Amino acid sequence: MPSREDITYFGAGPALLPTDVLNTAAAALVDYNGTGLGLAEHSHRSELATGIVNKAKADLATYLDVPDDYEILFMQAGGSGEFSATVYNLVGVWVERRKQKILKELGIKTEKDIPEDELVKQLQKAVDEELKIDYLVTGSWSLKASQEATRLVGAEHVNIVADARKVNDGKFGKIPEESSWKLSKNPAMVYYCDNETVDGVEFPGFPELLKPNGEEGEPIVVADMSSNILSRRILVKNFSVIFFGAQKNLGSTGITVVIIKKNLLPPVVATPSPTLLRKLGLPIGPIVLSYETIAKNNSLYNTLSIFDVFIAGQVLQKSLKSFPDKVDGQQAVAEKKAKLIYAALDAHPESYKVVPDKSARSRMNICFRVTHLANIDDAEKLFLKGAVEKGLTGLKGHRSVGGIRASNYNSIPLSGAEKLAEYINEFTKTHR
Template identity: 35%
Template structure:
C-alpha cells in the first residue's frame, strides 16, 4: 500500500511507526485479550498507559513538578471557555493577543464569562504577522494574557514569546506543541488539541501550574480544572484510545532524539518549501511576513484563482492530500507537522517547481 502525501491541517498525519505499533495490539493489548478501546479506564492495564503518557510528555517537554498534566476532551475550543471560567475572577480582565481566527474565537468565548481586552492585534493586516512580543504590556492586576502560538489558517507563528510579565501567560499551542523545545516555565497554562502533533483527535492536553488550580463550587463540575487534577484526569471515562495513541506518538518523538532533533527536521521541511516560494519570482506568494512564518503551516497563493484551482487539481492527481487553503482565505496550505516525512515535503517542493515550469 502506498501512503498518501498527507498535508492535512488536522486531523493530520500520524507517524507510520505509531500506526504499526497500534496495529500489533489492536485485538490484544498487553495479553488482556482485549483492545485498548475495550479496557476499563479503572483497570491497571489502562492506568499504565495513562500514567506513561503523562511521564513521557513531562520528560519530552521538561515540565516542572509544580505543573499538572491533564487529559481532557472538547478540544482547544472548550479551553476557550474553561480558561476564563477558572481564571477570570470578578473585576479582573483577560487580555488577548489577536493573531488569527482561533485567537478571535478564544476572545469571543471569554467575553461571555467576564471582562476582556485586546493586548495586541494584527487583524488590520489580515493576520500576516505576529505582534512584537516585547511590545505587549498588560496591567499587573490582569487575570492573564492569552496567546495562540501558531496560526494554522494564516501560516504565522510566534518566534519569541512575551516574558517578564507579572500575570499568568496562557498559550493555545494546538498546532505547534512538541515541534521544537520550549521553556514551559514561561507559561502558566499550555493547552493543545492532539490532532496535529500529539496524536489523533479526541484528547486535549492541558499543562497547568498547580497554584492556578482552585476549588470553586460555583463552577460546573466538568469545567473545573480542580475536578480533573484531583482525579488524575479520570473523573469520567477518558478517550482511552486517543491517549494510548498519544503515548505512542510521544515514544516515537523520544526515539527520534527528542525535541531538538525533531526541530532540526521541521526547520529543514519549512526551509524547503519557503525556498520554492521565495525563488519563484512571484509565481507563488506567501501569506505570512517572513519574520512571522510558521514552520507548521506554509500558506501561499498563486497568481490567479484559475491557476490555484489547476494547481490543487494536479496536486491531488499526483497524490498530494490536504493542500487547499482554509475556506476563509482560500489559496493553498501545506501543513508539515512532525509526522510528515521530509521526503514528502521534498516531493511537494519538486511538484511545485515542475508545475511552475509547465504553467
C-alpha cells in the first residue's frame, strides 16, 4: 500500500491538506493544548472556541486584505446551502430597501404612519413588477444556483444575464462577452461562480460590467469562490458577498465561509419580518442561514464544528508564514503550476484536448480529454491506470462530464504539478 508521501492527490474536493497541518490537527483531536480533552469535545460556547474562531477570522482578513467594513462568518450547509442563503438574505435586503423608498416617495417618515394593508399593497406591486435576481450561468454550479433561486422565488424573478452554453455549441467552456450580458435594473443581487470545478472554467478577473457604479450598494455582487479562494488576489470591495466551502483551499469539509459587507446587515439595513415576507409570498429562510443571526452570534448561534475552524486556521497560519507577501505569493505558485500542466497538454494536440476555451481556462481545475486512441473511454482508462501507478491519483473527471480533471489546489506542491506534466508527456510517447 502506498504511503502518504508516495502520492499526489488531485481530487476536486474534499481536497488534499498539508501533512503538517493534519499532524497538528490529529494531536489536537486527542488532547488540545493539554486540556485532557480533544478539540472536537470542547464546547462551542467555550472561551477556547471563541478564540479559535476570532483568530481564524483575523488571519483570513489579513491574508486577503479584507476591509474593516466587512464581516466574516463561519456557517454550515456548504456552497449549495449558500445558493439558498444568498436568496433568502438578499431578497430580504431588497424588500427592506424598497419599503424605505416607498415611504420616502409618499413623504412618510416611518411605516407606522401608513396603514399596513396599503404598505403591503405597494410592496406587493414592487415585488411583482421589479424584483429580479441575476445569474451568470457559466458552468454546472452557477446553473444549480440559478435553479435553486427559481425553486425558491419563481422563474419570473430570476434573470439569466448570460448562458455560456449559447456561445459554445450547447456546452459549458466559455464565458460570454460582457457586451452580450443582460443585467436587470437594480436586482436584489448579481451572482456568478468565479471558478467552475466541473467544467474547468474560471473568470480571468473581476467583470468590468459589475464594478461599483457610484451609487451606494450598487450593484450587489455575490461570488461563489469555493474552489479558487486564497489562490489569487481579489479586490474584496468589489463584492457585496463572497462565499466558499472550506474543503478546496482552506480546510476540511464542514464549514462554509461568508465575507459580507456590513451595510447588508443590521443596524444599517433591517431584516423584514417573517409576517411581511409571508404576505408578499416570499420565502422565509431557516434561521441558521440568516446572515444577521450568524453575525450577531459571532458564528456560534448553533453548534459550529470548531475542529474544522481550527484546521482552516492552521492552513491560514501556514500560508501567512510561507508567503510574506500573503496571497500574492500563493498566486504566483498557482499560476506556475497551472502553466506547467497546460503546456504539457498543449504540446501534444494529437493526444489531448483541453475542454474549456483558452480564454477561460481554470488554474484550479484543469479539465481535458485523452484523444489519441479511437475509443476515448479506453484511452482515459489507460491514462488513469498509469497515473495511479505513478502516485498521481484523483484525476477522474466529474461523473456528469467524464474526462480527466487535475485539481491544482493550493496544497498541491510544485513537485506534484511537475510529476503530472512529466506523465502527460510520457504517456503520449509510450501509447502511440
